[in-house]
Amino acid sequence: MPFFDLMSNELEVLNIRPEGQGGFQGLIEKLQNSVDKDTGRIYVSQDDVARIKDYHNKYGGGGFQGRLIQIFGRHIDFDA
Numbered sequence: 001m002p003f004f005d006l007m008s009n010e011l012e013v014l015n016i017r018p019e020g021q022g023g024f025q026g027l028i029e030k031l032q033n034s035v036d037k038d039t040g041r042i043y044v045s046q047d048d049v050a051r052i053k054d055y056h057n058k059y060g061g062g063g064f065q066g067r068l069i070q071i072f073g074r075h076i077d078f079d080a
Contacts, residue, residue: 001044024055
């Protein structure tokens, strides 16, 4: 299972509580619960990576996409 070591600024953005309910909010909550609070390491499944890329690539520009770039931009190639 892949993992990413998130920096403090990435963790800060990840830990913002999502408003409302829906697929993106559910994904963020799942990812928030997957972080080792002591190390900042997050383990993600290939399905999680695919969902992250889908939310970035398929739903146009906006808050969700910017947030994903801030959190995972160093780790995931969104253009691949």
